[in-house]
Amino acid sequence: MTLKFYNSITKKKELFKPLVEGRVSMYVCGPTVYDHPHIGHAKSYVSFDVIVRYLRYLGYKVRYVQNITDVGHLTDNADAGDDKILARARRERLEPAELVEIYTRSYFEDMDALNNLRPDISPRATAHIPEQIELVEKLIEKGYAYVSNGSVYFEVSKFREYGKLSGRKQEELEAGARIEINPEKRNPHDFALWKRAEPAHIMRWKSPWGEGFPGWHLECSAMSTKYLGEAIDIHGGGLENMFPHHECEIAQSEAATDMTFVRYWIHNNMVTVNGQKMGKSLGNFVTLKDAFKKYHPLTIRFFILSSHYRSPLDFSNEALDAADKGLERMFNTVKRLRQQTDETKNGDSPQNVYEKIGQYKKAFLAAMDEDINTSGAIAVLFDLSKEVNALLDSGKGISKKCLEDINALYQELGGDILGIVPKRKDVKAELEIKWSILESDSGEGDSNMLKDVMQVLIDTRSELRKTKQFQMADFIRNKLTEIGIALDDKPDATAWKKIK
RNA sequence: GGCGGCAUCGCCAAGUGGACUAAGGCCACGGUUUGCAAAACCGUUACCCUGGGUUCGAAUCCCAGUGCCGCCUCCA
Numbered sequence: 001m002t003l004k005f006y007n008s009i010t011k012k013k014e015l016f017k018p019l020v021e022g023r024v025s026m027y028v029c030g031p032t033v034y035d036h037p038h039i040g041h042a043k044s045y046v047s048f049d050v051i052v053r054y055l056r057y058l059g060y061k062v063r064y065v066q067n068i069t070d071v072g073h074l075t076d077n078a079d080a081g082d083d084k085i086l087a088r089a090r091r092e093r094l095e096p097a098e099l100v101e102i103y104t105r106s107y108f109e110d111m112d113a114l115n116n117l118r119p120d121i122s123p124r125a126t127a128h129i130p131e132q133i134e135l136v137e138k139l140i141e142k143g144y145a146y147v148s149n150g151s152v153y154f155e156v157s158k159f160r161e162y163g164k165l166s167g168r169k170q171e172e173l174e175a176g177a178r179i180e181i182n183p184e185k186r187n188p189h190d191f192a193l194w195k196r197a198e199p200a201h202i203m204r205w206k207s208p209w210g211e212g213f214p215g216w217h218l219e220c221s222a223m224s225t226k227y228l229g230e231a232i233d234i235h236g237g238g239l240e241n242m243f244p245h246h247e248c249e250i251a252q253s254e255a256a257t258d259m260t261f262v263r264y265w266i267h268n269n270m271v272t273v274n275g276q277k278m279g280k281s282l283g284n285f286v287t288l289k290d291a292f293k294k295y296h297p298l299t300i301r302f303f304i305l306s307s308h309y310r311s312p313l314d315f316s317n318e319a320l321d322a323a324d325k326g327l328e329r330m331f332n333t334v335k336r337l338r339q340q341t342d343e344t345k346n347g348d349s350p351q352n353v354y355e356k357i358g359q360y361k362k363a364f365l366a367a368m369d370e371d372i373n374t375s376g377a378i379a380v381l382f383d384l385s386k387e388v389n390a391l392l393d394s395g396k397g398i399s400k401k402c403l404e405d406i407n408a409l410y411q412e413l414g415g416d417i418l419g420i421v422p423k424r425k426d427v428k429a430e431l432e433i434k435w436s437i438l439e440s441d442s443g444e445g446d447s448n449m450l451k452d453v454m455q456v457l458i459d460t461r462s463e464l465r466k467t468k469q470f471q472m473a474d475f476i477r478n479k480l481t482e483i484g485i486a487l488d489d490k491p492d493a494t495a496w497k498k499i500k
Numbered sequence: 501g502g503c504g505g506c507a508u509c510g511c512c513a514a515g516u517g518g519a520c521u522a523a524g525g526c527c528a529c530g531g532u533u534u535g536c537a538a539a540a541c542c543g544u545u546a547c548c549c550u551g552g553g554u555u556c557g558a559a560u561c562c563c564a565g566u567g568c569c570g571c572c573u574c575c576a
Binding site for chain 1: 502503504505506511512513514515523524525526527533534535536537538539540541542568569570571572573574575576
């Protein structure tokens with residue numbers, strides 16, 4: 001195994017070696033479910049999905065935990081005001097639990113559409129209050145935390161290594177720079193483990209310190225420990241969470257266990273929209289539901305994977321359009337391949353084809369091994385497609401077995417690992433209805449009547465072409481194009497598809 | 501103010517010391533194919549922000565500059 005990850009805490013690419021051979025424990029910070037997921041979520045979770053898929057492909061038994069934060073972080077600063085879930089629930093006149101349920105479902109819906117595999121465990125923060133309280137108690141016992149007026153704070157100065165992930169030194173953290181001084185804290189950088197609930201605060205739980213709610217870094221420490229143990233292999237999340245969130249997680253967990261919390265920290269970069277940072281508070285975020293109206297979810301997945309997970313990604317129509325076309329090109333090849341597989345009876349299985357398959361596979365895996373270079377891996381898939389198209393064009397009789405093996409390679413690399421090449425469905429039906437697998441509104445919507453009418457038109461046009469009445473033939477084709485149907489004349493038949 | 505990142509063809513985007521005379525996608529142009537198209541295939545398009553330096557050798561390392569961005573407040 002030569003898989004390497006860029007480890008944020010060492011700032012180096014490192015050979016990946018899990019704690020327990022053959023097993024990987026992986027925790028990724030999940031969404032706060034107070035709104036529909038946006039394209040930033042897509043980038044993050046597609047990136048980690050591919051990491052999980054690849055680890056599994058390499059034979060690791062992965063336990064992938066991704067939390068659902070259903071108790072809000074605060075709206076503007078760390079110490080005052082409503083949390084986002086409460087604010088939103090109030091606005092929509094819903095119970096917080098109701099609100100959270102709606103957006104949790106929305107989240108999974110969109111992640112499913114993007115072809116992300118579900119995490120093995122999706123623990124809810126509110127379902128783990130006892131574990132969180134227990135962790136706070138432990139930190140108080142060990143002298144890392146103190147109670148102040150019904151709240152509990154972590155005393156940062158007690159944890160020497162605070163700052164080791166983000167590179168921030170405690171002395172450099174400017175006191176009160178953008179945080180209001182909170183008189184309950186001994187030091188402005190101390191962070192809340194448990195907050196006292198004001199009377200109006202609905203989401204509240206009983207605790208040894210009175211009624212309150214957990215601080216915003218606590219759930220990840222508590223739940224990752226519960227499901228993955230005190231030391232885990234991989235912790236993933238967005239770059240913006242490096243500080244303070246992950247830094248605080250390290251402090252809490254390591255102070256409690258005296259162990260190294262995480263071996264590999266993996267951070268993915270952010271999405272910008274037309275060059276501008278996209279942020280929930282900036283209000284310029286694009287929800288996935290909106291994006292899906294314009295682009296197929298697989299186009300968005302492909303677009304995300306066409307750059308590196310540690311690079312920022314700019315979401316623009318031009319870039320998405322380009323991705324859409326690129327993906328369609330790849331799909332066309334796969335489709336041709338599958339179609340020809342069905343039609344082939346017998347032929348050769350040339351040795352050099354198998355040699356090439358081996359080379360492409362090797363190049364693909366080499367790219368993935370280098371810190372999940374999906375961009376490079378996709379390039380290999382395009383090289384392969386060029387080769388396959390040439391092979392299909394060549395007219396040489398290739399055996400069914402050989403074509404099936406090429407398809408299997410697409411399925412393995414583009415499907416199992418990257419999740420962009422759909423599984424082979426009923427290709428026959430697929431071809432009749434739409435030749436682009438990209439089309440989302442699948443053929444089920446097409447009535448038999450439409451198919452019959454199309455067949456009549458195509459047959460009529462074929463007759464015209466046979467008798468060289470090209471003007472009429474072109475007239476039919478042009479008229480169909482105008483109403484959004486494209487014709488494709490092939491040597492033996494004519495196919496049609498709906499276009500945008 | 502502190503910490504960190506990025507700058508590669510018209511656009512997107514890999515590559516981070518030697519087979520780079522720099523991958524791949526989009527776009528454009530030329531060709532093959534086609535009745536004409538579409539699709540496909542072939543070909544053409546970059547000295548890697550600027551200026552120094554290290555090295556036998558740099559897009560890749562170091563220094564300076566310019567520009568852009570992120571984090572330091574919740575955010576994937």
